[in-house]
Amino acid sequence: VIGGPRPPLPADTADCSYAEAAPVSVNAPTPKYTVRKQRQDPATSLAVAAGEAVTYRVQICSTSATGNMPLTSATLVDTLPNVPGLTAASVENSGGGIVAAGPPVTITWTLDDSTPPNTGLQNIHTGTACANRSFVVRYPFGLPVGTAINNVANATIVPVSGGPVGIGPGVRNDTIGDPAPAGSSNKSAPDVAPGTGNPIVYSITANTNGSNVRVPNFTVVERFPQALAPLPPGITFASVSSGRWNSPADGAVSSDMRATIEYTTLPVGAGNFCDFSATTALATNIASPGGSITYNVPADIAATATCMRWVFADFGANGPDTPRNFAFTTSPQVRYDVGSSPPVIVPSAIENCTYVNFGGGPATPPVQCANVRVEEGTPSVRPSKSANPTIAAPGATIDFTLDADHVGGDSTAPIVNPVISDWLPIQLEFVSVVSTTPGGGAVQVLPDYGSSGRTLVRVAFTGSFPVGSSGPQVVIRTRVREGVPANLTPAAPYVNDMAVFLDAGPSGTFTCPNNSAPTVDSNDLNNNGSTTDLMCPTSATFRVSEAFLLGGEKWVEGDPALAVVGDPAQASVATDNSACPDYDTNFGGPPSSFTRFPCVARTDHGGAFRYRLRLANAGNRLLEEYVVYDTIPFIGDTGVGGPLSGTARLSRWAPVLDGPLVATVVVPPLIQVVNPGLDPVAYASAAAVQIEYTTTPNFCRGQVRTSNYSPAQAGTAAIENSFPAGCTPGVWSTAVPVPASATTGFRIRAFSNLTTPAATTKWVAGSFLEVDVPMRAPATGAPPSYVSGTAPNIQGNTAVFNPSWNSFAHRVFQESATIAADLLPTAEPPKVGVILPERYRLGNLVWRDDGAGNPTQRNNGRADIGEPGIDGVTVLLCRDTDGSAGPSAGDTLVSSTVTSTLAGNPGKYRFTDLAAGNDYYVAIANTPSQLALAGLFSTVPDEANPNADGDNNDNGALVGVSVCGG
Structure with missing residues (x-):
């Protein structure tokens, strides 16, 4: 349930009464x-x-x-x-x-x-x-x-x-x-490792995009490195390419841009600017070529060349000045070969520069340079991280994409065995690793890493990522924790840190963006026990929006010895119980076996189980006047609150309350951090959590109806008795009914003026109530669900799925509520279910094996036609429990019965509701007290063919042994 803050009322309506009704009209579309x-x-x-x-x-x-x-x-x-x-x-x-x-x-x-x-x-x-x-x-x-x-x-x-x-x-x-001619140029080049296959290649860009008029005599100048100092040993001037350029229109007038390309061998002049008083032309007034022209050294350009220039002119109708938006479309490139003879000195640095001249331009134009390093192979990695979305409410998910790529121009060796670590801040909880690229990254998730509430997600990749290729990527899904304060602009954003680790290159190290040195991993984000590793860190920011948010979940725990199973109607868990939700995984705490929809818990007939309600202020604003209602399951039950009041819960049997509820007010570590003055013990007392019970059938619970009401109306009989239709006003008490099994429902109020005593605090965002409800299944009469053995399996088989379902409905007001609009909608989280195991029957007949007048059938161990059953015989049911196989005096007496006439057939007995997984046997005491057996003896121990089951005993019979009860 989510909403935004209610805006303040206009001054002239402050004393008005407000009422709400559902909309009854729809506005027609209008032109917008x-x-x-x-x-x-x-x-x-x-x-x-x-x-x-x-x-x-x-x-x-x-x-x-x-x-x-x-x-x-x-x-x-x-x-x-x-x-x-x-x-x-x-x-x-x-x-x-x-x-x-x-x-x-x-x-x-x-x-x-x-x-x-x-x-x-x-x-x-x-x-x-x-x-x-x-x-x-x-x-x-x-x-x-x-x-x-x-x-x-x-x-x-x-x-x-x-x-x-x-x-x-x-x-x-x-x-x-004023007219303001302008032009600009730039230079770039990647660092290289030594070797004949790794040339240094400088690229030139230039344009007139910053001009508001045509540019006279637009000239791009290249100053070669050798103009200022001799080239380092092993580095040779190799070639220059012409590049290609556009001919942008000047309004409706086409242009025809031409270039004269020439170089000079003269030394540079004042300020290290080029002297073109004597030049050698490479091309004169050429249009942009179909492909960039390469001018080789020394065939086309002298090895002693110091500078080169491109002089542009428009041969179109509005020329000769260069129009706005002129640019190189393919960059001219200057190439230097890195050889092995003479050997290159490593490391070496070579600077290459460019600038532009034009009529009306500055006397000292800005010079743009690129400094290339010749170095032993050194990977340079750029960590990057982005959030999607960048703004989310508490409870919403944010996906972070983490990349570790080569730094273009600086990386000269592969990225080897990289590790990407994401150290989530306390405001975020880890949900999942959505993907790793390439697949197969080894994932570690380490909660409470370094400090309480922070999770380290570490993904290790094995292998090499060559220079020029994409590096590894990890996408991590997180969730904004309940209670995280809003921090919309201009507040400072929250920060999520990451780090990249990798093997050193041939140079013995690696670098981060801009050839910066790696950072020391003082927090051991590599999780290898070392705080001296080197890493390239970065971070991403995110913001949290404001929200009133009421969170609620119901969980159920059965017999811990009986594994939870999936609802066969839910495809996600119908045949895979490993996907069942687990309370401990979600929230931590003492070990338990709680699960929830779409899975169900199991307990035995007559066995105990318990519900757990987790009731949270899951937003980041205060709440008040909280109420929750719960109806104990019964056959024919429906949803508790207004939204689901017409929806059958489909309970197949009715459990009972088995004792008092236990409620705990929990303040998570994050909430204590953001509320440093909050004393959890005092806060729990001030919350005034009040649990009430009723034995009233179909009790009224109008506070969780669909329509709103004001805070002043919340405790009135008019509201409470308004829902559901035909309900009976409940009689409520804080004392558990005697017996507890008579309870039909309960309600809980907290942070409310309606409790005794009244609450003295509002519901702090991020804190929650944890309520345990002890329950018990009926000993007999409840239909089982088949989950094992020879009976049909529950998975995927609704015909043998007989759960008891339970749910609750709750509501709460925004802080400082005064009107009905401040009431959040009624919410009823998914129901939870409990099922019971299958049971068995054992029994049949005690009869006189006298042959019924046929001597050949007498004492043959078979119940032949006409042989009479014997009423009044005491039959014992024993369970073999003493660790000694077979009947013995140490076994457990489960039950006893006396044979009787059933449907006109004497000598019948049966034992019902027997739990699976036990070894049972039937015993008949041969004692004087068995008057019905006076003068009789046991028939032969077995029939000739036990598999024929003629004596209803595949396992044979034993005579003269001690059994349970002596």
Whole structure:
């Protein structure tokens, strides 16, 4: 049961009375749309310059997927600013719209999903999508800086029902700014290990994305490492590639970008900038090649080259300056070979740099460099961790994805035998390892690791993950613990730590991101007994939302000697009892055998069992005025509360209460941490848990009806006697009825003003009640369920499944409750069941083996036709229990009976309700007290063929032995 905080009442309604009723009407859908306008190019971080093309996007957007009315068509109109020189011709691309000269200039689009391009207008009501149109306008040259250029879009929409509706405006306000040519470049390269197969390869990127105008004389410069110092031994300048580039349109005008590529051998000048006063051309005014051209050393480029440049020009109509959004599409690359003769000095570092020049650019352009390390193979691992979702309520699950990947550019050896460890914070409990990639990771789960409440999940992988490949991944499912305080922004998030361990590379070590040194594992997150191992750590954050949450579970424990079994109607456990829930696994505590739905417990006929109610404030807000009702099972019973009052519980037999309930208030370690001043003993007393019993049949329990009531009404007879229909007002007492078996139900109040004494505390989030209910099964008359032996097995066979079911219903108010809306809905957790083992009957006949007038049948050990049964014979049932096989005086007398006439047949006897798994035998005492046997002796010990079972005794008979009872 979950809800959010009730908002405060408006001041003018503070004294009003409130009542609630179920909704009786549904609002018809209405159009829910808006108009938006955006500037797409140049980027909104840049000013608009006069004379430059600007791209806008106008949209009709759905604002809600709930109750929104579909559209059949729409008319979208954009009104351009009325500035000097702006005409219809200034619109270079109308995006399919009709341009009107004005003034002001307007563009009109008709959107009906039949006018191309299709916008999907008629389906955007199902979500919050938009129908889009884009256009390009070039503002006139000469507009003064500071001129306002405000664009306004409006629309008329036509819903499927009703007339046209005007919406808007969508506004984009800008001003003309100064022209600001700009360009940038960057350099990257991975570290390498020594060897002829591991060249150093630098990549260059460059673009004009940060410019708001065309860029004059845009030039990309490459400064080779040898321009500043000789190359280290064994490293050789090998080649440079041309790269490839785009020709971006300038508004509606195409560009034709060409490059002149040249190098120089002159030494660098002041500030280590290149001197291109003397150059050698490699290519002149070439268009972007179909594939990057490689210029080899020394065939094309001198080994003594110090710098190289790409000088770009636009051969299109608006050239020669380079348009905005120009970029390399394939990076030029500079290659150095790492050989073995002369040997490379390890480690070595080689720096390669780039910068851009252009008209109007800085006199000292920023230089971007990449420093490559030549090193013995060193794996560099990047741990990463993400949460999904990043915000969850108590009781909800969060999946964490943990990765250990190579650091691109830094890793020069495989990741070998990695271990990923996740050290869950106390706010989270471990649920499962969802997956490991690759499969087969060895999983360890270590609760209370390092400190109480923290769980270490360690997954070890065996093998090697080569450079350039993906590393291992682990997905771990966690659950936010009950009572974890909310920490939405701006509060600090919760943190979940992880660490990656791996074998050192050939260099004898490994590194973390940015070639940083590993961290010492002072907390032994590798769980190997060492606090000096090295690791690469990281973390992920998550937040917990606010929630009122009432948690409840019912568990059942039978005879510990009888294993729990799955409900045969539930596929998950019908044939696999190992999947049955276990209380100790879920919550810890002293060893027990509690299970719950979808499994059932077992006890013997007349045997004891017990229920356990776990009743929790499972959210993170205070609760108050708690009540729970439970009805003792009976044949024909139904659910306890309003939501399940019409649902049969399907009990097949009726157990009885066997003594007083025991309730314990529990404050878990986490709750003591987040509530440092909370004394568990004083809190338990202040909770004022009150247990009451009733012997009233069909007792009233209106507090767990479906409809709400206010706190002031909670203890009134009007509420209590309002449910279920036709109920009898209960007579309640805190004393256990005598006998306890007369009890028909119980209720528990806590954190309530209705107990005696009243509670003096509210229900602290994360704390819970644990209530044990002693029960007993009837000794006779209850139908069994077959689980073993030759009888049909319970698994998958509902025909022999005869449980007794029990459930409870409960409700609670939010903290500081004043009105009915503060009452959380009635909840009734899944029922729990108990079944009884199969029982057997033993018996038949004591007869006079006189042949019935046929001498050949006399004393033959067979009950032949006409031979009379003998009434009045005392028959003993013994159980072989003394450890000595066969009848003996130390065995246990189970029962005795006297033969009698049954259905007209004398000499009959039987023993019923015999438990399976025991060795029984029947004995007839040959004593003077057996008057019915006076003058008679035992017939032959056995028939000729015992397997014929003619004497109803496959095991034969023994004469003259001592048996149970002497």
